[in-house]
Amino acid sequence: MSEIWIIVDDQCGVGAALDALGVPGETVSALVVGDRSTAEHTSRSVGDVRWIDAGGSPAEAWANAAAALVGAAAPPIVAGAATPGGRALMGAIAVRLNTPLVSNVLTVRRQGDGAEAEQSDLGGRVILTLSMPVPACVLVTPADVDPPVCDVPAAITPVEAVPDAIVRVKVEPGVMSRVTEAERVVSVGRGLGSREALSAVEALAAELGAEIGCSMPVADELGWVARERYVGVSGQHISPKLYVALGISGMPQHLFGIRNAQTVVAVNSDPRAPIFNAADYGIVGDLHEVVPALIEALK
Amino acid sequence: MNVVCIFKWARNPDDAWVEPDGSITWRRPKLVATDDDAAAIVAARELAQSTGGTLVGVTVGDGDAAWAFSRGADRVVSVSGFTPGPDDGEGAAALASAVRRAGEADVVVMGDAVDHPGVAGVLGALLSMPVLPSVDEVTVDPTDPRRVLVRRRAGTIVETIAAPSPVLVAVAAASGEKDPPGVREQLAARKRPIEMASLSEAGAPAANNVAVAASRVPPTRSARLFEGDIAQASRELVAALRADHVL
Numbered sequence: 001m002s003e004i005w006i007i008v009d010d011q012c013g014v015g016a017a018l019d020a021l022g023v024p025g026e027t028v029s030a031l032v033v034g035d036r037s038t039a040e041h042t043s044r045s046v047g048d049v050r051w052i053d054a055g056g057s058p059a060e061a062w063a064n065a066a067a068a069l070v071g072a073a074a075p076p077i078v079a080g081a082a083t084p085g086g087r088a089l090m091g092a093i094a095v096r097l098n099t100p101l102v103s104n105v106l107t108v109r110r111q112g113d114g115a116e117a118e119q120s121d122l123g124g125r126v127i128l129t130l131s132m133p134v135p136a137c138v139l140v141t142p143a144d145v146d147p148p149v150c151d152v153p154a155a156i157t158p159v160e161a162v163p164d165a166i167v168r169v170k171v172e173p174g175v176m177s178r179v180t181e182a183e184r185v186v187s188v189g190r191g192l193g194s195r196e197a198l199s200a201v202e203a204l205a206a207e208l209g210a211e212i213g214c215s216m217p218v219a220d221e222l223g224w225v226a227r228e229r230y231v232g233v234s235g236q237h238i239s240p241k242l243y244v245a246l247g248i249s250g251m252p253q254h255l256f257g258i259r260n261a262q263t264v265v266a267v268n269s270d271p272r273a274p275i276f277n278a279a280d281y282g283i284v285g286d287l288h289e290v291v292p293a294l295i296e297a298l299k
Numbered sequence: 300m301n302v303v304c305i306f307k308w309a310r311n312p313d314d315a316w317v318e319p320d321g322s323i324t325w326r327r328p329k330l331v332a333t334d335d336d337a338a339a340i341v342a343a344r345e346l347a348q349s350t351g352g353t354l355v356g357v358t359v360g361d362g363d364a365a366w367a368f369s370r371g372a373d374r375v376v377s378v379s380g381f382t383p384g385p386d387d388g389e390g391a392a393a394l395a396s397a398v399r400r401a402g403e404a405d406v407v408v409m410g411d412a413v414d415h416p417g418v419a420g421v422l423g424a425l426l427s428m429p430v431l432p433s434v435d436e437v438t439v440d441p442t443d444p445r446r447v448l449v450r451r452r453a454g455t456i457v458e459t460i461a462a463p464s465p466v467l468v469a470v471a472a473a474s475g476e477k478d479p480p481g482v483r484e485q486l487a488a489r490k491r492p493i494e495m496a497s498l499s500e501a502g503a504p505a506a507n508n509v510a511v512a513a514s515r516v517p518p519t520r521s522a523r524l525f526e527g528d529i530a531q532a533s534r535e536l537v538a539a540l541r542a543d544h545v546l
Contacts, residue, residue: 058460060431063424082416084433084451091420091430094388100509101388101417116512119385122312123414126321129513130385139387139417164429170459174452208546220475227473233413234334234471242545252312256413263545265536266522279522281536285529293533298546 002029002047003110005075007066007089009033009059011041013081015145018045020107020138021079025150029075032156033059033066033089043154045147052161058168059085063092065161071096076134077108077115081142094137102130105138123233123252124259143239143260177228177236184210184242185261187231188224189254190217191247191268191287195224200291201246207298210244215254231257246287250275267291300352300439300464303401304343305394305409306336306367307358309383312414321515330360330383335410337370337476342437342468343408344371346447350439355401359393359498368488369480375491376401380498386509387417394418395425396501400494404465406447408437411469419469429462432469 006017008030018025026047032039039051050069052062066089070078074097080090082103094101106127108117115136119128179185186205192198198212205212212229219230231238233253239260246267248254255278258264266279267290276282283290307330314327340356347354348371356367356375360382364375378397383390398407409419411432423430431449440446440461447466450459480488523539525532540546 058458060429060460063420063429067424084431084453087416087420087432088423088430089420091391091417091422092424094417094421095424099388100386101391101421102385102509103387103415103417120517121385121414121514122315122317122323124517125312125315126317126323127515127517128385128511129515130509131512132386132509137388164462166429166431166460166462168458169448169461172457172459174455174457176455216475234473242540263540263543264520265540271524276522276524277519280520281539282522282524283529283532283536284524284526285532289529290533293530294537296530297533297537 002027003076005029005031005070005073005078006046007031007033007078007080007086007093008038008042009085009089010081010083010142011038012142013083013086014042014045015147016081016140016143017079018147019145020105020140022107022109025148031066031070033062033085039156043156044149046150046154049154049156050159051156052159056168057163058166060088061163061166062161063088064164067092067096069159074135076110076136078135078137079108080139082139083142087139090137090139097135097137099135099137100132101137101139102132103139105140108136108138110134123256125252175228179211179213179229179231179236179238182211182238183240184208185213185231185238185240186210186244186246187213187215187248188218188246189215189248192218192224193288197288198224200288204291204295207295208242208244210242213238215248233257245275245279246291248275249273250278300346300350300405301403302343302347302352303355303357303398303404303407304340304367304372305357305398305407306340307332307360307363308390308394309333309412309415317516319516321513323514330358332366333410333412334472334475335412335470338472339408339410339470340367340370342470346406346408346437346439350444352405357394357397357401359397364491364493365485365488368491369484374494376494378496378498378501378503384509385511386506387415388421389506389509390415391418391421391425393498393503394422396498396503398426400496400501406464407467409467409469411471419467423467426467428465428467430467430469431460431462434468434470435473437468437470
C-alpha cells in the first residue's frame, strides 16, 4: 500500500488531488466511495483502488466506514477534493487519524519528518506555506483537471462496508444554468446601472456567441439577471475560454467563481478596480460606450 | 427539536490587508457573521419553532452574542480565546467544545464557509454526528420527527436527503440576509446574558501544530490595458484577442 492516499467521491476530485500531490499516480492509493464508473475512472490514474459501492446513498453515509478503512492503513498523507461528500469523508478520516485538516491546498509534499503544503487563503489573495506533522489530511478545490493516465489501470478491490442511516429520498432535475458549460461568458455587475442596459450587453454576447452571467448583487438585490446565472463563491463556478466582466469591480467572492477562466477581459470605468488584477486584457471606460464599440469592432 | 446554531466563527477575508511581500495585517480581527451564518440561523430558528424546541446560539472568539439573540436564539454560549488559523481541524475542535457546553442537540446548524470547507466535516466527526454540507434547505421529516430532510443542489440535480438526528447541517446562503433585525431588537438583545467560558474551561484540545512558514502574493494576471478613445481601444482589444487566438 502507498504512503499517499486520495479519497474520491466524484470524478472531478481525482485530477485535482493528484495535481496537488505532484507524485506519479502509480505511487498513490485511492479509496473510492461512489459508483463503478467513478472507481474505473480513478483506477486509470492511480496504483491501487479500494472501492466502497455507495449504491443510492450519498457519500456522507460512508464517512465512518471510510475512516475505519483509512485509519487501519494510517498513511502519512491523505488528500481529497472539497466536494460535499469529500468534506464529510475527509473530516471523519482526519479525526480517526488525529491529524490536522488543511483546506484550499494547492500543493502538498513530504518534507523531512513532516509535510509542507501551500494553501490559498483570503479568497485567493495570498498563498501560505504551511509546515505540519504527519499524518496529515488535506482538502483541495475540485477542478476540471484531467488526471494523468497510468500505463496500466489499477486493480479495483471492492470493500464491504456498512453505511450510516443517511439516504437519498428524492432526486429532481435542477434549473440548468447555461453559463456553467459555456465557452464564452459576458458578465455584468452593478456598473450596468439598469435592467434596460442589459439589451446592449445581450447584443454583445450574441456577437461573441456567449452566455450572460452576472455578479451576486445583480441577481440577488437587483434582480436584473436570473439567479442561476450568478457567478461567484455561492453561485456558479465556471471555467470558460473567454470571460468578459463588464462593470464588475472584482470582489474576491466573484473572482472565486472565475478562477479557472482561461482568458479574462475587464471593462470598468475605475482604473483601480481589483478586476484588472485578475484580467488578461482590459479597457478603462464606461461600459455603456465600450459595449457598442466592441460590437462594432467585432463585425 | 433542540437546535444549536453556530455563528461568528470566522474572520472576514476583506478585513485583511495583504502587503506586497505577502504579510497579512488584520484591520479588524473580530470574528464576523456572514451571509451563510444568517441563512443558518434562519434555518435553525424555523426548525426549533416548528418542533416547539429551543434554539441555542454558539460562538467562539469574541463573537457578539446580540447577533444571535436578535435573530431568535433562546440562549447563547460563547467560548473565548479562539483565533482562526490554517488548520480547519483546530477550528472544528474549538467549536466542538463550545457546542458541547450548549447541551444536548438534535440538530447543529452552521453556515457553510467556502474559506473553511474542512470545519464542518471534522466538527461532525468530533460530535459523532453525520454531516450534510452545502445545504439549501433543512426541515423536519413530516413522517418521522426524529429525522431531518435537507435539500441541496448537486451539479445538474437537486437532491433531498434524509438523516436521523443528531445531525450536523452546513447551510449555504443563496443570497444576502433578508430582513435583518431592527435597531430596537438589537438593543434589546444586548441586555441578555451570555454563558461564557474560555477554551481551556471548555476542554478544547491542544493545537495540531500547523505553522505558517511563509506567505506570498500569488502571481496576478498582468492586464494588457487599452486606453484612450473608446472606439480605437475597442478595435485594438478585438485585434489583440484575434491575434492571441482568443477569438
